[in-house]
Amino acid sequence: MKTCYIHSVVSISAQNSFFENDTVSEIQEYSDYKISAVHPPYRDFIPLSQLRRMSPAVKMGFAASKKALEKANIEQPDAIITGSGLGCIADTETFLNRLIENEEQFLTPTAFIQSTHNTVAGQIALGLKCKAYNTTYAHGSVSFESALVDAQLQVEAGEANNILVGGVDELGTEFVDYVHIVEHKQKQPIQVPLSEGATFCVLSSEKKEGTVAVLKAVEIQSKITDENIVTEMQAFLKRNKVDSSEIDAVILGNNGDAFDVYYQHIEKLFPKTDLLQYKKYVGEYFTASAFAFWMGAQLIEGKTLPKQFFARKPESKSYKTVLLYNQFKGSQHSFVLLTQC
Amino acid sequence: MKKGVAITGMGIVSAIGNSVEENLEALLTSKSGLGISKHIQTHHKNTIKVGEVGFTNAEIAKKLNLPKDNNYTRTALLGCLAAKEAILNAGIKSISEYKTGLISATTVGGMDMTENYWKQFASNPEVQKYIWSHHAGDSTEKIATSLGVTDYVTTISTACSSAANAIMLGTRLIKAGKLDRVVVGGTDALSKFTINGFKSLMILSESNCTPFDANRSGLNLGEAAAYLVLESDEGVALQNKSVLAYVSGYGNANDAFHQTASSKTGDGAYLAMKKALKIAGLQPSDVDYVNAHGTATQNNDLSESVALQRIFNEKSPSFSSTKAFTGHTLAAAGAVEAVFSVLALQENSIFANLGFKMTMPETGLVPVTQLQKKELKHVLSNSFGFGGNCSSLIFSEA
Numbered sequence: 001m002k003t004c005y006i007h008s009v010v011s012i013s014a015q016n017s018f019f020e021n022d023t024v025s026e027i028q029e030y031s032d033y034k035i036s037a038v039h040p041p042y043r044d045f046i047p048l049s050q051l052r053r054m055s056p057a058v059k060m061g062f063a064a065s066k067k068a069l070e071k072a073n074i075e076q077p078d079a080i081i082t083g084s085g086l087g088c089i090a091d092t093e094t095f096l097n098r099l100i101e102n103e104e105q106f107l108t109p110t111a112f113i114q115s116t117h118n119t120v121a122g123q124i125a126l127g128l129k130c131k132a133y134n135t136t137y138a139h140g141s142v143s144f145e146s147a148l149v150d151a152q153l154q155v156e157a158g159e160a161n162n163i164l165v166g167g168v169d170e171l172g173t174e175f176v177d178y179v180h181i182v183e184h185k186q187k188q189p190i191q192v193p194l195s196e197g198a199t200f201c202v203l204s205s206e207k208k209e210g211t212v213a214v215l216k217a218v219e220i221q222s223k224i225t226d227e228n229i230v231t232e233m234q235a236f237l238k239r240n241k242v243d244s245s246e247i248d249a250v251i252l253g254n255n256g257d258a259f260d261v262y263y264q265h266i267e268k269l270f271p272k273t274d275l276l277q278y279k280k281y282v283g284e285y286f287t288a289s290a291f292a293f294w295m296g297a298q299l300i301e302g303k304t305l306p307k308q309f310f311a312r313k314p315e316s317k318s319y320k321t322v323l324l325y326n327q328f329k330g331s332q333h334s335f336v337l338l339t340q341c
Numbered sequence: 342m343k344k345g346v347a348i349t350g351m352g353i354v355s356a357i358g359n360s361v362e363e364n365l366e367a368l369l370t371s372k373s374g375l376g377i378s379k380h381i382q383t384h385h386k387n388t389i390k391v392g393e394v395g396f397t398n399a400e401i402a403k404k405l406n407l408p409k410d411n412n413y414t415r416t417a418l419l420g421c422l423a424a425k426e427a428i429l430n431a432g433i434k435s436i437s438e439y440k441t442g443l444i445s446a447t448t449v450g451g452m453d454m455t456e457n458y459w460k461q462f463a464s465n466p467e468v469q470k471y472i473w474s475h476h477a478g479d480s481t482e483k484i485a486t487s488l489g490v491t492d493y494v495t496t497i498s499t500a501c502s503s504a505a506n507a508i509m510l511g512t513r514l515i516k517a518g519k520l521d522r523v524v525v526g527g528t529d530a531l532s533k534f535t536i537n538g539f540k541s542l543m544i545l546s547e548s549n550c551t552p553f554d555a556n557r558s559g560l561n562l563g564e565a566a567a568y569l570v571l572e573s574d575e576g577v578a579l580q581n582k583s584v585l586a587y588v589s590g591y592g593n594a595n596d597a598f599h600q601t602a603s604s605k606t607g608d609g610a611y612l613a614m615k616k617a618l619k620i621a622g623l624q625p626s627d628v629d630y631v632n633a634h635g636t637a638t639q640n641n642d643l644s645e646s647v648a649l650q651r652i653f654n655e656k657s658p659s660f661s662s663t664k665a666f667t668g669h670t671l672a673a674a675g676a677v678e679a680v681f682s683v684l685a686l687q688e689n690s691i692f693a694n695l696g697f698k699m700t701m702p703e704t705g706l707v708p709v710t711q712l713q714k715k716e717l718k719h720v721l722s723n724s725f726g727f728g729g730n731c732s733s734l735i736f737s738e739a
Contacts, residue, residue: 080595085476085477085478086476087477087498092534095534095537095538096455096456096459096534097459099456099533099534099537100456100459100460103384104383104384104385104533104537104540105384107537107540107541108541109538109541109542109601112534112537112538112541112542113538113542113600113601113727114600115538116448116498116500116726116727116728117448117477117498117499117500118498118499118500118726118727118728118730119600119727119728121499121728122595122600122727122728122729122730123600123728125595125597125728125729126597126598126599126600126729128597129597130595130597131594131595131596131597131608131609131612132594132595133593133594133595134499134593134594134595134728134729134730135497135499135506135510135593135730136497136498136499136728137495137496137497137498138447138450138476138477138478138496138497138498139477139478139481139494139495139496140476140478140479140482142495143478146495146496149495150510153513153514153517153519156517157513157517175472175475177463178462178463178469178472179472179473181462181463181469181472182469182472182473185469219493220493220494220495221491221492221493222443222482222485222490222491222492222493222494223485223491224491286476331482332478
């Protein structure tokens with residue numbers, strides 16, 4: 001079975017993560033209940049004629065994928081695989097509002113044709129004239145990890161050499177407010193802003209100069225009780241032949257809601273390990289965990305992350321093995337292991 | 342040579358029936374399920390034909406024993422019904438006995454409820470339960486819950502090729518030994534959102550669609566859910582299970598031509614079929630029947646015909662589109678037609694391409710227009726969608 005190398009990871013988020021030198025130096029603090037990504041100047045990446053009609057999700061996906069391919073020095077990937085929890089929610093809202101307000105009359109198709117979940121992957125393929133394997137996952141908080149599972153399967157089986165993988169979700173304008181309304185009726189609601197972002201990476205069967213890390217393992221699981229999470233985590237590590245003492249950092253998806261109890265259990269499992277969190281600074285969205293993937297790659301590459309991301313940092317050291325864990329409302333659990341190559 | 346991955350169960354609910362048996366009966370008697378919508382309050386109700394499932398939401402909720410205050414969308418209701426039939430059909434009594442996954446496809450997710458309550462979401466607490474059921478993963482989660490699947494669960498959304506990709510992924514996961522068993526398929530309910538979307542693209546037909554006909558005038562939308570149970574060879578041997586058919590080939594390619602239109606050369610379709618044949622280890626001449634995507638739009642049918650001629654070197658095998666039975670069921674289409682392909686293999690029957698009258702001048706291809714009995718070993722099924730997504734599957738006899 002082939003090793004799955006990571007050649008590049010690029011992230012657009014509510015922090016300044018997209019720009020050179022590819023790391024966040026200063027943390028932006030937010031107090032709003034919803035926040036936008038720090039959008040790069042898209043005209044540097046996308047022809048103006050196309051830019052006009054693109055939704056934020058497509059713009060973010062286009063720019064992040066372009067830079068990920070450039071950094072990996074790949075022109076044509078052998079597959080394009082994306083994940084998006086809500087898909088193109090902005091165009092969905094636009095078409096839905098026009099449909100209702102115009103009572104189903106005089107509708108133009110642009111917003112409709114751009115509303116499907118696979119718009120981003122389709123537009124990237126169109127831009128690259130890439131006729132290779134192309135698919136999109138839309139399963140809540142494991143949308144990005146589902147894409148990783150698919151890509152890793154192809155690399156390990158030797159079906160593809162270089163795969164473009166990404167997770168993207170846009171904020172939209174209305175639905176996010178409705179989510180906020182129902183969420184804040186909960187006893188212990190999400191305490192971080194609702195947000196958006198795009199993280200793209202190139203996975204490869206080949207090790208070459210500049211290879212960032214190895215995607216050692218990625219698994220998703222739909223339902224786990226909080227009592228069982230430690231057992232499941234231990235089983236995941238055992239299946240992948242990693243001892244918990246080998247983990248140099250754990251990146252957790254805490255968002256402040258009642259389900260943070262899952263992360264508290266995991267914290268106890270690694271009492272002396274560096275612990276990182278990020279949703280306070282990049283917000284919560286269905287593909288937010290892809291930002292943790294970017295963070296993990298940063299650590300392994302030896303880049304510095306701002307101290308605010310560290311909930312616990314006993315000593316400075318190099319990072320050889322990083323564990324990512326995320327869940328949403330007690331469902332859609334993902335486990336990812338990144339290692340030095 | 343390995344035959345592929347075993348299919349051990351199927352379930353379906355569509356405009357032509359609420360079970361595999363009812364669907365087969367309609368296919369064998371060439372009875373279309375298209376008609377005027379009964380359940381959807383759309384302005385276009387009387388000017389379009391749709392393929393609608395007969396049951397009301399309340400009827401399905403009752404069958405599923407759901408509590409009154411449930412927040413199941415029609416997409417989830419249809420999905421649960423079909424997936425449960427598939428599990429029953431596969432003779433599965435304990436889900437947790439084997440490592441079991443679920444891969445479901447949908448395009449609109451919970452849109453059928455969202456569009457009814459959108460303007461009330463901010464203010465009406467009674468309908469706010471449908472906010473969390475909007476996203477695509479919701480119906481999949483509910484199906485997983487109703488089946489008791491807790492392990493690998495995900496959703497694919499590649500427009501009208503979604504379910505074909507779900508079947509493909511499930512097949513690959515079984516082959517790689519990642520799962521012992523996986524339920525794969527798709528579900529999509531009719532919605533005003535899609536009706537008006539296709540209407541605005543001016544590709545909705547006012548009458549029953551006529552795939553591959555020279556005078557075809559667009560598609561009919563449909564709703565459906567269909568699922569297959571795939572199992573590893575070890576699982577099949579251990580349980581001494583009967584196999585309905587095998588998924589022997591699969592291919593996914595992108596047309597990379599236009600967000601919604603297919604290229605004149607049908608590159609995406611051609612590449613998807615070519616990959617599927619290669620995985621199956623088959624020659625084009627081994628394919629006995631093609632269940633075409635055949636939506637009856639000007640663009641798709643011409644592009645697909647050209648791709649068929651390219652892959653089969655002008656000697657196209659028997660082919661038909663079953664869209665005039667069910668309507669185009671979007672994300673579910675790939676799974677609906679997978680069920681039909683397996684039924685074709687089991688019955689040694691090619692189902693009729695209803696409505697066809699006149700050959701397309703560009704290609705001269707003639708589909709099978711009446712039920713035809715023929716020994717079938719390999720059936721190829723196409724599914725294409727927005728975003729250039731093209732997928733082909735090959736099903737082979739057990």
